[in-house]
Structures are given as C-alpha cells and as structure tokens.
Amino acid sequence: MLHRQHRKHLLTQTTDKELVTQAQAGDYQAFELLVSRHERPLYAAAWHLTHNHHDAQDVIQNAFLSAMEHLASFRQDASFSTWVTRIAVNFALKILRSRRQHPTVSLDAGDEDGQVVPVPQYIADWKNDPAQTVQRRELRAILDDAVSQLPEGQRLVFVLRDVQGLSVRETAQVLDLTEGNVKVRLLRARLALREMLTKRFGDPATRQQPHVHDHASLAGKPLAAGLREPSAEDET
Amino acid sequence: MKCQELLKVLNEYVEGDIDPAVCQELEKHLAGCNPCKVVIDNIRKTISLYKNDQVYELPADFKQRLHKALQDKWKKQGKPPSDKPSGQES
Numbered sequence: 559m560l561h562r563q564h565r566k567h568l569l570t571q572t573t574d575k576e577l578v579t580q581a582q583a584g585d586y587q588a589f590e591l592l593v594s595r596h597e598r599p600l601y602a603a604a605w606h607l608t609h610n611h612h613d614a615q616d617v618i619q620n621a622f623l624s625a626m627e628h629l630a631s632f633r634q635d636a637s638f639s640t641w642v643t644r645i646a647v648n649f650a651l652k653i654l655r656s657r658r659q660h661p662t663v664s665l666d667a668g669d670e671d672g673q674v675v676p677v678p679q680y681i682a683d684w685k686n687d688p689a690q691t692v693q694r695r696e697l698r699a700i701l702d703d704a705v706s707q708l709p710e711g712q713r714l715v716f717v718l719r720d721v722q723g724l725s726v727r728e729t730a731q732v733l734d735l736t737e738g739n740v741k742v743r744l745l746r747a748r749l750a751l752r753e754m755l756t757k758r759f760g761d762p763a764t765r766q767q768p769h770v771h772d773h774a775s776l777a778g779k780p781l782a783a784g785l786r787e788p789s790a791e792d793e794t
Numbered sequence: 795m796k797c798q799e800l801l802k803v804l805n806e807y808v809e810g811d812i813d814p815a816v817c818q819e820l821e822k823h824l825a826g827c828n829p830c831k832v833v834i835d836n837i838r839k840t841i842s843l844y845k846n847d848q849v850y851e852l853p854a855d856f857k858q859r860l861h862k863a864l865q866d867k868w869k870k871q872g873k874p875p876s877d878k879p880s881g882q883e884s
Binding site for chain 1: 797798801802804805827828829830832833835836837839840841843844845846851852853856857859860861863864865867868871
C-alpha cells in the first residue's frame with residue numbers, strides 16, 4: 559500500500575506528456591490520472607455546449623473512451639488537453655447537429671466575426687460579488703443562460719478559452735480556426751456576456767452612458783499606432 | 795486612444811499580454827474615462843465567474859460510472875490496469 563501511495567504521489571507531479579507516455583506503455587493509473595486532471599473543465603465545457611446533463615456526460619465518456627482507444631497512435635504533436643478537447647468538441651457538435659437535423663453546424667455562420675466591435679451599452683458597477691450574494695444554483699442558471707445566448711461560433715471559443723482554460727493557440731487548434739479569428743470571437747463573446755451579466759448584476763444607481771463622442775465615428779476609423787484592426791484573414 | 799480602440803485591445807489588456815506602449819496609451823485613456831474603467835472591471839468579473847472552480851462540478855455518480863467504464867474498456871483492450879484505480883486502494 560505504501561508503494562502504491564508513493565507511486566500515486568510521484569504521478570501527481572508528472573507532466574501530462576510523461577503520463578501519456580506511461581499510459582501508452584500500459585500504465586492504467588497514468589491514464590486515469592490524466593482523466594482526473596481534465597474531466598472537470600471538460601465537463602463544464604461539454605455542459606455549456608450541449609446544455610443538457612445527459613448529453614454532456616455522454617460527450618465526456620465518449621471522449622475519454624475514444625482517447626483510450628486511440629492512445630497508441632497519439633503522437634503528442636498537440637497537448638493531451640487539446641487532443642481530448644478536440645475529440646469532445648466533435649462529439650458535442652455531432653449531438654448539436656442531430657438535434658437540429660442539419661447536415662452541418664457551421665463555425666462561420668452569421669455575423670459573429672463582424673469587423674465592428676459592439677459598443678457596451680449598459681455600463682454600471684456590479685453591486686457585489688455575485689458568487690457571494692446569489693445562491694450557487696441561481697448563479698449557475700444565470701451564467702448558463704447568458705452563454706446559451708451567444709452565437710455558436712463565439713460560444714465554442716469562449717467555452718474553450720475561458721471555461722476550460724485552453725490558450726488562444728490551443729483553442730484555434732481544436733476548432734481549426736486562425737488565432738486572429740479566435741481573438742475576435744473571444745472579444746465579442748466576452749463583451750456580449752458582460753452586457754448580459756451587467757444587466758443582471760449592475761447597480762442602476764451607478765449606471766453611466768458610453769462616451770458617444772468616440773462611438774459616433776467608429777466604423778472605418780484608423781487605429782492609433784501599434785493597434786491592429788482584426789483583418790479580413792481573421793474572419794475566415 | 796479612443797473608447798473603441800480600447801475595446802479592440804481589451805483581451806490583451808485583461809490577460810496582461812499587451813504591448814507596453816499600447817498599455818501606456820490605454821491606461822492614459824482609462825485615467826480620464828470612467829465608463830471604460832467600469833467595462834474593464836465588468837469584463838474581469840465576468841471571466842472570473844466562469845473560471846470559478848466551485849461552480850461546475852462533475853456529478854459524483856457520473857464520475858464513478860465514467861471511471862468504471864474506462865477501467866472496463868482498458869481491460870477489454872488487453873491492457874490490464876497496472877494498479878487499482880485511485881480511491882480503491884485497500
């Protein structure tokens with residue numbers, strides 16, 4: 559038992575890359591630790607994508623089973639996290655497609671990547687820390703509802719980057735997008751969520767109007783030196 | 795820097811991954827623009843809420859089922875566990 563606990567302790571200090579190598583050599587405990595490390599954020603991501611607990615659980619279970627099945631051929635060109643997330647996203651998209659009975663779900667649909675960044679409308683300080691003042695269940699419902707209102711392409715990017723904690727680069731790899739495209743969608747998603755949550759948590763007494771002097775002539779206005787406008791390349 | 799220009803580099807700013815010259819320009823703008831200051835604070839709080847570890851937990855019964863299913867498949871694949879899964883040591 560001591561040996562087992564000591565080994566477990568050693569494994570917890572091992573990198574994902576080393577754990578994958580050990581699992582590929584037949585070490586189940588290494589594989590299980592990989593699952594334990596990634597199951598929670600992956601579940602949160604799956605839940606936000608499917609908005610259904612059973613579907614989210616199916617996504618996670620299928621993703622890890624599939625990862626196990628293909629472990630031998632995983633060459634670690636990407637991180638384990640990126641690889642298993644890509645598998646999970648594919649399962650989630652399959653579920654979304656079957657729900658809508660659409661042959662495909664386009665990641666480029668709608669005006670998600672429009673050039674003009676939406677201007678914040680409802681600007682107010684938040685009353686208090688929502689996690690302290692709202693019941694956990696209620697807070698979760700509010701957060702879920704807000705994410706569910708994002709266009710799908712933005713939702714995918716936001717969930718992978720801000721819920722699951724992937725880097726911009728990893729998010730781009732998982733979704734087959736450019737990093738520029740991920741940044742544009744992330745910005746729009748964060749601004750949209752801020753708008754929705756400020757309507758919920760903002761203190762009306764502190765509400766301020768946007769600075770209209772700048773906003774009236776936004777579109778097409780050149781940026782200050784050193785700033786980069788999202789390019790057309792980012793939008794494809 | 796104008797408000798809309800600030801929005802375009804907002805991600806980089808809240809992630810602390812911004813060009814120092816642009817950052818200086820942005821902070822100069824913030825010193826005189828309270829709405830932008832509030833928007834940045836709102837954005838930080840929004841991200842932090844979604845990153846909160848406590849909000850999304852894996853249901854305990856599902857976690858158990860998941861690990862059982864993985865262990866069963868590992869055995870079936872002909873790669874028997876090298877050890878008992880964690881939490882089941884005797």
